[in-house]
Structure formats: C-alpha cells, structure tokens
C-alpha cells in the first residue's frame with residue numbers, strides 16, 4: 403500500500419501527537435497543523451513539519467495540501483471540555499462544528515480522498531444499554547457531544563456527494579501515554595481521571611475528587627472504558643489503511659476495549675503502581691454522568707486487524723505516570 407502523506411490536525415495535542423508517532427513509526431509521511439491553543443510545540447517530533455495555524459484557514463490548508471502532497475487528513479483539532487461546552491456552546495459549535503466544516507470543504511476542494519475524524523462516546527449521551535453499540539440512539543446531552551455528532555453527519559453527507567471516504571472513531575475514555583514517554587497528556591488543569599490521579603501521586607495536586615458514590619455499579623462509583631492512547635492511535639493507522647483499500651466505504655466505529663473500571667478501581671491501580679495512597683475526596687455526582695459507559699467493540703474488531711496491546715489498567719497508569727515525570731523534567735521541575 404502506498405503510504406500517502408497525512409495531515410494531522412491537532413497534532414500538537416494529546417491524542418494527535420500519539421497519532422503522529424504511530425504514523426511515523428509505521429513509515430507514513432506526516433505534517434501537522436495546530437494553532438497551539440491547548441497543544442505544545444514540544445509534542446511534535448523533530449522532522450515533522452508543524453504549520454502553526456487554524457484549521458479554518460483555507461489558504462493555509464490549500465498551501466499545506468499542495469506543499470506536502472497530502473493524501474489523507476486525520477482530524478483531532480478541537481475543544482474538548484464538556485462543562486465549558488455547556489457554559490459556552492457557541493465556542494464548541496464554532497471550533498468543533500463550523501471549523502470542521504471548513505476543513506472538510508478544503509479537503510474536498512483539494513481532492514484529498516480520505517478523512518479520519520475523532521468522534522466520541524459523548525455522541526450517545528446517556529446510553530440505554532451497556533455495552534453501547536454504534537447503532538444505539540445518538541442523543542448527546544451537552545454541546546460538546548452535539549458538536550461532534552454534527553461533524554459526523556457532515557462527513558456522512560459529504561462522502562455521499564464527493565470523492566472522499568471517512569472513518570469516524572468514537573473514543574471512550576482515553577488515557578495513558580506513549581510507552582517510550584515520547585509524548586503524553588500535557589494540558590494543565592486536565593480533568594481526565596488517570597491524569598489527575600498521577601498528578602496527585604507526584605504531589606502536583608492534594609487529592610482526587612470522586613464524583614458520586616451512589617451509581618448503580620458494584621462499588622457505587624462510575625464505570626468507564628479506559629483505552630490506552632497508543633492503542634487508539636494504532637487504530638487510526640489501521641482505519642486509514644482500510645479507507646485506502648476501499649475508497650467506496652466509510653466507517654463509524656466505537657473505539658474502546660469493551661471493559662469497564664470504576665473510579666475506585668482506577669485509584670486502587672494508581673495506589674498499586676505508585677506504592678502510595680492517594681487521598682480521595684468524595685464529592686456529589688456531576689450532572690449527566692451515566693452509571694457506566696462501556697463500548698461494544700465488536701465492529702472495529704471485525705473490521706480492522708486491531709489487536710490492543712496495552713489494555714491492562716496498571717500498564718495504562720504506569721505509562722501515564724512515566725509521562726507525568728517526564729513532563730516535570732520538560733517543564734523544569736515546576
């Protein structure tokens with residue numbers, strides 16, 4: 403298969419930077435566009451061209467597509483904080499929906515034939531069944547989930563009308579870091595549980611909040627499907643190969659392990675891996691948190707030769723911890 407140059411939007415961010423590594427490790431030429439609002443220059447490996455700019459800048463995109471001979475787009479750029487999307491919905495409809503529309507239009511105009519999109523389990527809202535299948539009702543309960551669902555819909559309509567196919571991957575709870583600690587989650591004030599817990603383990607926070615202990619789950623805390631970011635990145639590369647192999651076919655698939663861990667399971671794992679006891683602060687439930695959110699991943703497993711390598715919770719925590727230590731070094735100990 404010809405390895406076409408891939409433009410990674412948001413490639414200086416958490417998941418995008420792992421996709422850049424996965425592509426590069428597999429021999430695909432890569433370029434990044436990122437406006438560095440939440441991303442970091444250091445997350446883009448040396449030798450990968452970084453265009454600092456906005457995904458809605460049509461002139462810049464036309465320049466990149468031509469200069470790099472781009473044959474596929476992997477689209478990670480976006481805004482990702484659910485509570486912020488409730489307070490400021492128009493920011494999310496702008497940055498996630500309207501700007502995705504501009505990016506898709508630029509790809510179509512340049513004749514880029516393949517597009518991979520970071521979607522989310524938030525498109526399901528509060529699922530009626532668990533594990534949740536791709537054909538479950540899509541009823542997002544916040545503007546973030548809706549802004550991503552709207553992009554899925556645009557891609558579906560565009561692929562029917564133009565010579566482009568797409569894969570939307572609906573991620574569950576993304577966690578961990580590159581096993582070689584080349585990149586990881588670097589956002590200050592991140593809200594992801596494993597990130598927050600390893601920050602607490604390293605003394606960057608006093609404690610970890612447990613939001614709700616009265617869910618309908620075995621230990622009363624919320625159950626989620628944590629997926630290692632490098633397994634997720636690997637799924638993107640395989641999805642790209644599938645799109646190239648069959649340009650008539652588009653795909654929308656869950657991306658998770660299909661296994662659930664509670665908040666307390668995760669904190670126990672962090673205690674185990676660090677040999678510490680992280681202080682747990684019990685808080686009330688947050689609005690809209692389902693009891694459990696677990697993927698049915700039969701479709702992706704049947705469609706792609708995807709074999710997760712890091713599905714062990716302690717491994718995910720260990721890699722997140724190693725990155726958090728590395729990040730402390732990068733930031734000069736602060």
Ligand SMILES: NC(=O)c1ccc[n+]([C@@H]2O[C@H](COP(=O)([O-])OP(=O)(O)OC[C@H]3O[C@@H](n4cnc5c(N)ncnc54)[C@H](O)[C@@H]3O)[C@@H](O)[C@H]2O)c1
Pocket residue numbers: 411412413414415416417418435436437438439440441442455456457458477478479480481482497501520521522523550572573574575576577589
């Ligand atoms: N983190 C998760 O658990 C999770 C779960 C489901 C889906 N996703 C999706 O994955 C994608 C990546 O998330 P992440 O966790 O890596 O977030 P992130 O904030 O680390 O990365 C987003 C990147 O996009 C860049 N960016 C944002 N808006 C831009 C714009 N208009 N133009 C150019 N660059 C822009 C940011 O600077 C950043 O580098 C997002 O689309 C998010 O919706 C994430």
